[in-house]
Amino acid sequence: MMELLLALDFITLPDAKRLLHRVIDCINIVEIGTPFIVQDGVHAVREIRNEFPNIKIFADIKIMDAGSEETEMAIKAGADIVSVLGAADDATIKGAVTTAHKYGKKILVDMIACSDIACRATHIDTIGVDYICVHTAFDIQNTGINPLKELIIVNGVVKNAQTAVAGGVNIATLPEIIQAHPAIIIVGGAITTAADKYFAAKQMYDLVHKNE
Numbered sequence: 001m002m003e004l005l006l007a008l009d010f011i012t013l014p015d016a017k018r019l020l021h022r023v024i025d026c027i028n029i030v031e032i033g034t035p036f037i038v039q040d041g042v043h044a045v046r047e048i049r050n051e052f053p054n055i056k057i058f059a060d061i062k063i064m065d066a067g068s069e070e071t072e073m074a075i076k077a078g079a080d081i082v083s084v085l086g087a088a089d090d091a092t093i094k095g096a097v098t099t100a101h102k103y104g105k106k107i108l109v110d111m112i113a114c115s116d117i118a119c120r121a122t123h124i125d126t127i128g129v130d131y132i133c134v135h136t137a138f139d140i141q142n143t144g145i146n147p148l149k150e151l152i153i154v155n156g157v158v159k160n161a162q163t164a165v166a167g168g169v170n171i172a173t174l175p176e177i178i179q180a181h182p183a184i185i186i187v188g189g190a191i192t193t194a195a196d197k198y199f200a201a202k203q204m205y206d207l208v209h210k211n212e
Contacts, residue, residue, distance in 0.1 A: 001183075001209075001212060002178065002181065002182065002183060002184070002185060002208050002209070003028035003029055003056075003183065003184050003185070003208070004026075004027050004028050004029070004185055004187065004201075004204060004205050004208045004209075005027065005028065005029040005030070005031055005058060005164075005184050005185065005186045005187065006020075006023065006027040006029070006030050006031065006187060006188070006191055006192075006201065007031040007033045007060070007166070007186050007187065007188035007192075008020075008030065008031060008032060008033050008036050008188075008192065009033035009034065009035045009036055009188055009192075010033075010035050010036075011033075011036060011192065012039075013040055013044055013047055016036070016044070016048065017047075017048070017051055019192065019197060020048070020051070020052060020055075022197060022198050023191065023197055023198055023201040023202075024052065024055065026198065026201035026202045026204075026205040027055075027201060027205065028056065029055070029056040029057070029058050029080075029081070029184065030048060030052070030055050030056070030057055030058070031057075031058040031059075031060050031186065031188075032044050032045050032048060032057065032058070032059050032060065032079075033060050033188070034060050034061065034062055037059065037060065037061055042059070042061075042073055042074055042077035042079075043077070045057060045059050045074060045077040045078050045079050046077040046078055048078070049077065049078025049079075050078075056080045056081070057078055057079050057080050057081070058079065058080065058081040058082075058083070058108065059074040059077070059079035059081070059082050059083070060083045060110075061074055061082060061083060062083050062084070062085050062110055062112075063082070063083065063084040063085065063088060063092065063096055064084075064085050064087070064088050064092065065088070065089075065092055066092070066095075067084060067088065067091070067092035067093060067094070067095035067096035067097075067099070068095035068096060068098065068099040070082075070096075071084075071095070071096040071099045071100050071107070072099050072103075075099070075100065075103050075105050079105065080105055080106065081105065081106045081107070081108050081130070081131070082096065082100060082105065082106075082107055082108070083107075083108045083109070083110050083133070084096045084107055084108070084109050084110070084129075085109070085110055085112070086109050086110060086111040086112070086114045086120055086121070086124060086132075087113065087114060090123075090127065093107070093109060093124065093127050093129065094127055094128075097127060097128045097129055100130075101128070106130035106131065107129045107130050107131070108129070108130065108131040108132075108133050108164060108184075109124050109129045109131065109132050109133065109161075110133050110135050110166075111132060111133060111134050111135060111150070111154070112135040117134070117150055117153055117154060118153050118154070118156075118157050121153075121154045121157050121158060122157045122158075124161075125157070125158045125159060125160050125161050126160070128160070129161050130161060130162065131161055131162050131163065131164045131183060131184060132154055132158055132161045132162075132163055132164070133163070133164035133165065133166055133184070133186070134147045134150035134151045134153075134154055134163070134164075134165050134166070134167075135147060135165075135166045135167045136150075136166070136167025136168050146167065146168050146169070146173050147165050147166065147167045147168070147169075147177075148165075148173070148176055148177055148180065151163060151165045151177065151180050151182060152180055155180060155181070155182075162182075162183035162184070163182045163183060163184075164182050164183060164184035164185070164186060165177055165180075165182045165184070165185055165186065166186035166188075167186075168189075169185060169186065169187045169188075169190060170187075170189075170190040171190060171200070171203060171204060171207075174187075174204060174207055174208075175207065178207065178208060185208060187204055190204070191204070
């Protein structure tokens with residue numbers, strides 16, 4: 001089953017709570033995005049967990065070192081999924097995986113800026129991670145690049161992990177991405193900057209789940 005994840009990046013904690021109360025029925029997972037965590041720390045994860053005890057939370061902390069320690073911080077704050085960078089050392093990824101699985105939680109590896117994505121994904125897939133995510137960086141999304149091509153590549157090499165996709169996903173690109181069957185589709189600005197945020201979330205949620 002595919003899941004729709006709402007990424008909360010450039011947002012304050014009060015605004016995040018207000019938005020979630022509006023769209024909570026139209027998303028499967030909420031992401032406390034990297035800028036949000038830089039601004040508020042894992043306190044943001046804890047506050048969203050307290051306010052929304054039943055939603056699945058992804059802490060996008062993009063771990064590059066201290067995999068076990070930082071994963072534990074996020075999980076103890078209330079995260080169900082934690083991100084580690086694909087460029088991190090194998091020992092960092094393994095530490096994150098071991099700690100997450102000890103608590104019954106999951107690790108998503110973000111492949112942003114990995115040069116040989118097929119080779120690196122193939123190797124990471126042997127480490128025991130739960131998700132491998134292709135990600136078109138925020139700073140290059142205005143070039144028209146979208147992550148579908150890399151998603152297809154990673155889908156072709158992984159045998160154990162599930163795949164996820166992020167970076168500029170919107171209502172126009174969503175149908176093709178759905179056809180590639182990632183486990184998680186990450187959407188940010190297409191919902192958070194929409195004039196009618198509930199409508200945008202509902203429209204995308206219905207597309208993701210229409211064939212179930």
